[in-house]
Amino acid sequence: MVTAFVNGQYLPLAEARVSPMDRGFLFGDGAYEVIPVYSRRPFRVDEHVARLASTLAAMRLNNPHTAQAWKAIIGEIVARNPWEDQSVYLQVTRGADSKRNHAFPGPEVQPTVFLMSEPLVTPGAEQLARGVAAVSAADIRWLRCDLKTVSMLANCLLRQHAIDNGCAETVLFRDSFLTEGAASSIFVCKDGVLLVPPKSHLMLPGITYDVVLELARSRDMRHEVREVLEAEVRSADELWMTSSTKEVLPITTLDGRPVGSGEPGPMGRQMYAWYQDFKLTVMRNG
Numbered sequence: 001m002v003t004a005f006v007n008g009q010y011l012p013l014a015e016a017r018v019s020p021m022d023r024g025f026l027f028g029d030g031a032y033e034v035i036p037v038y039s040r041r042p043f044r045v046d047e048h049v050a051r052l053a054s055t056l057a058a059m060r061l062n063n064p065h066t067a068q069a070w071k072a073i074i075g076e077i078v079a080r081n082p083w084e085d086q087s088v089y090l091q092v093t094r095g096a097d098s099k100r101n102h103a104f105p106g107p108e109v110q111p112t113v114f115l116m117s118e119p120l121v122t123p124g125a126e127q128l129a130r131g132v133a134a135v136s137a138a139d140i141r142w143l144r145c146d147l148k149t150v151s152m153l154a155n156c157l158l159r160q161h162a163i164d165n166g167c168a169e170t171v172l173f174r175d176s177f178l179t180e181g182a183a184s185s186i187f188v189c190k191d192g193v194l195l196v197p198p199k200s201h202l203m204l205p206g207i208t209y210d211v212v213l214e215l216a217r218s219r220d221m222r223h224e225v226r227e228v229l230e231a232e233v234r235s236a237d238e239l240w241m242t243s244s245t246k247e248v249l250p251i252t253t254l255d256g257r258p259v260g261s262g263e264p265g266p267m268g269r270q271m272y273a274w275y276q277d278f279k280l281t282v283m284r285n286g
Contacts, residue, residue, distance in 0.1 A: 024093030028151035131252030132168035158182035189238035194223035238265035
């Protein structure tokens with residue numbers, strides 16, 4: 001049985017219910033996080049909880065729990081579900097009002113809190129060995145992509161564009177500059193230098209993005225955090241997509257053309273190995 005959490009109750013996922021008047025359902029008025037769990041230990045949970053708090057504050061939505069309380073709920077969801085490696089989904093909406101109104105409801109309306117867990121599936125050896133295909137598209141999303149909200153229609157359309165083309169991801173460009181992927185951060189390797197766009201309102205501040213940059217700094221991998229031109233992406237030696245579930249995954253074709261040699265490159269293989277070592281160290285040390 002899969003256990004979920006809804007507004008203070010742990011219950012079977014199949015029995016979880018929220019009101020159709022919930023503003024998350026009506027307006028996409030909510031925030032979310034996806035937290036990877038390895039051997040029943042949530043990875044970078046402090047950073048995920050802090051990002052959630054930042055999104056809620058920007059949305060003017062009162063955070064219903066302290067950081068410690070969030071971690072306790074996440075830990076309980078992990079403990080109550082059957083998988084050693086999990087993907088915990090956490091969502092907070094502004095709650096259910098008695099009427100449909102674009103304006104925020106009063107303080108009598110309490111946020112809706114929902115958590116669930118699924119098995120965590122990370123890229124397998126074969127996928128890592130050959131890499132994945134990606135397509136590109138114009139970044140059609142709104143101007144607050146730094147907020148991890150449940151208003152995801154544009155991301156879903158862009159992700160479906162990849163699926164329709166038999167690809168794993170859509171690489172996004174805005175005004176001839178790289179932003180990110182539909183559901184990932186994008187890293188570029190060119191002439192032995194790792195390139196990535198800086199955090200801004202046009203991209204999500206990725207947790208895995210941070211880990212990759214921390215590893216690049218600590219292991220002396222040459223890197224630059226700066227605006228990355230579309231032309232640099234299309235002439236890259238290597239491209240990677242990173243996320244909490246994809247970890248560090250090489251992109252070996254873009255729009256049907258090979259990236260570099262068309263095979264995963266040495267910088268990506270090195271970063272993947274560093275990431276796995278780092279993950280194991282964090283898990284061992286709690």
